[in-house]
Amino acid sequence: MKIRRLSETMINQIAAGEVVERPASVVKELVENAVDAGATRIEIATAGGGKNLVRVSDNGAGMAADELELAVSRHCTSKLSDNIHDIQALGFRGEALPSIGSVSRLRLMSRTAQAAAGAEIVVQGGVLEGPRPAAAGTGTVVEVRDLFYATPARLKFLKSERAETTAITDMVRRIAIAFPQVRFTLSGSDRSLTEFAATGEGEAAIRARLEQVAGKEFAENTVPLDAVREGVRLTGFAGIPAYNRGNSLQQFVYVNHRPVRDKMLSGAIRAAYADVIARDRYGVVALFITLEAADVDVNVHPAKADVRFRDPGLVRGLVIGGIREALTRSGIRPASSGAAAMLQSFQTGSAPSSPLSAISSGAARRERAGGKSVYQPLCTPPSSGFAEGASVLPDISRPSANMQAAVEPQPPAADYPLGAARAQIHKNYIVAQTDDSLILVDQHAAHERLVYEALKQALHSRPVPSQILLIPEIVELPEDDVQRLLEQAENLRRFGLVLERFGVTAIAVRETPAMLGEIDACALVRDLADELAEHNTADGLKAMLDYVAATMACHGSVRSGRLLKVDEMNALLRQMEAVPDSGTCNHGRPTYIELKLADIERLFGRR
Structure with a gap:
């Protein structure tokens, strides 16, 4: 077959296959051009998920009439010097506008601050019209209609209008975060107006x-x-x-x-x-x-x-x-979403209609539990029962000596972020009080994290014990992988893995971490070699040891269903405060939830 030169239109359409993947790609390229032009206000309007219309208007520097034709020509840009390594702008390839114009109906209108009037140019399926005079304010307006009309096969690969609209919104959001000094407005027939006002710099x-x-x-x-x-x-x-x-x-x-x-x-x-x-x-x-x-x-x-x-x-x-x-x-911090979810569960659940019905339902729950309360206080309530027909509510005007003794020894809540322990419920959850909030702690999850962190610290503060293999494992590897492993040999030795060179393209495994027990040494070494090649780090072995430590912590921590004394609960709270990662357990679940006093008062209609 004879070699022939492709037409300029076909070249642009081929380039569009890489640059213009979907309508969101068009928005990205045009918005980045507006940012590079120094715009402080960028407006984006779309229709049909961007397939029917994408219009981006800005108040940037604009372009002169004699530059418009260059703007829609391949590899023409004002953003790149002779040094390809010195890229200071978001765009620099000069491919966006000609690629977009080759697969759509493109209209470009612009005016500089010095020009008396604006100018516009139109590109339809790669065919150029103009430039010609146009009424325009300072800045640039780029309008893209009927995306991919010139390459209808590409339309089949687009998703629904809603999906394309979501992709456009996400793209604008990501660019807006990087440039808080710019005001972004996003509108269209398929969405309500979204505006991100300029917030400044810093x-x-x-x-x-x-x-x-x-x-x-x-x-x-x-x-x-x-x-x-x-x-x-x-x-x-x-x-x-x-x-x-x-x-x-x-x-x-x-x-x-x-x-x-x-x-x-x-x-x-x-x-x-x-x-x-x-x-x-x-x-x-x-x-x-x-x-x-x-x-x-x-x-x-x-x-x-x-x-x-x-x-x-x-x-x-x-x-x-x-x-x-x-x-x-x-330090240790709870997620605000945890309290919100807790409040929502109170408000949208089958909440009693009145305090009296709450007491009744509470009594019913105790009856279903065999007559025993599921609430475990810090101290045993007074043994004297109520007379028949007496009120079921205790006399709180004169608290018992036992109840006072349970509360007074606690440290002042203001001294500690997690406050002082007040009760244990369902033999697993610690209720603590601070000056302005209520804290609910999962004792098993919290202690599991504390044990895990202690094991990790012990594990990584000294060399990990190793076990000598009776017969060394020989692992065949490419020469480059062998070299990378040998460069990390000292670090791996600290984790109990001892490697030696065995010829040019092989590694001998002499010792493996004792914590891991019987393992596939060949698979471990190959995985480490792949990780070193990709990331230049041997974190994989560390992750395996941490996983073993996490398993040990899970089985060695305070179990659910164990009654804790007041001192034990407070000791657990103080340890949590000293460990920054104790807000979640080893499995990523929260270890405690904080409910502000204002939120509690809102539940009872006090606010």
Whole structure:
């Protein structure tokens, strides 16, 4: 077959297959262009999930009439100097507008502040019309209609209008977080008006923008982080472990203010939360990584969502360490969503209609339980019973000596975040009181976390005991993997795994961690080699040992159904306060819930 040169239109359509994946891709490219133009106000309007219409208007610098034709030509840009490694803008490839124009009906209208009038240009299926004069304000308006009309096969791969609308909204939200100084407005026939007002610059502005985008609950349950390592800086906010999600939609990651979806960074976030949330849950974060432009390659893919770091191990370690340090520094904190869920369960459940019916239903529950109350107080109530026909309510005007003795020895609630223990209910839940709240603690989950942290500290503060193999395991590996394992040999020895070179392409396993018992040494070494190749870290072995420690902690902690003395309950509370990660158990469940006094009063109609 004879080689021939492709037409410019076909070249643009091929490029559009990479740049314009769906309507959200169009919105991303156009909004990024507006941000690069210095806009402080960006308006996005869509229809039909973006398939019928996408219009992006901004008040940026605008373009002169003689630049419009260049703007819709491939590889024409004002954002890149002669140095490809010095990328300071969100866009730089010069492919977005010509790619969009090749598969849609594109109308571009712009005006600079110095120009007396604006100009417009139209591109339909790659065919150019104009430029011609147009009435326009300062800035740029880009209108995209009938997306993929020139390539109808692509329409079959789009999702429903609702799904495409959701993708557009998510894209705008992610860009808006990175630029709190810009006001974003999102509207259309398929959604109500969404507006993110400008909040300024700095940490407070980003927190305010996060509250706009992700909700007040997000801002309330995150802690600030700021870490620097070898010229790479990490700032932003990390959600406390008790506040987590079932998907990664509330993980916002930015590299030099560019929203990215990077597998390595996602893995680092998961590793940072590995010990404190369940495996099927996701931490909530907004991370901003800042480094020299030459140290990161954003030219991996035309969509620019993937990045490649010059030193990925450094960045990964910074993310993991930064998040863990921030969580440790913040101390123990409950998620505000826990109290909200608790309140909702009270309000929407089968609540009694009156206090009197509450007493009746309580008596009925005691009767069903065999006449015994399921409430376990700190002390035994007075043994003298009530006379027949007397009130079932105790006389609280003169508390008994026993009841006073149970309360007075407790430390002042103001001195401790988790307050003082007041009761144990259902032989598993500790009720504690602070100056302004009620604390409900799951004693088994809390003690499980404390035992686990103690085991980990003992495990990692000294070399892990190992067991010598009678016959060393020989593992055949590529030469590069052998070299990586040998470079980490000393670190692996600390965890009880002793490796030696056995020829050029093999490793001899002499000793394995005693905690792991009988294991498949070959599989372990191969997994470690793969991990070192991808992340330059041997965290896999550490994770295995931590899993064993977690199992031991689960079986060695205070069991549900055990009655605790007052001193034991308070000792447990004090230990929890000393361990930052004790807000969740080893399985990621919350260990305690805090209910503010104001919330309790609201339940009883006092507020």
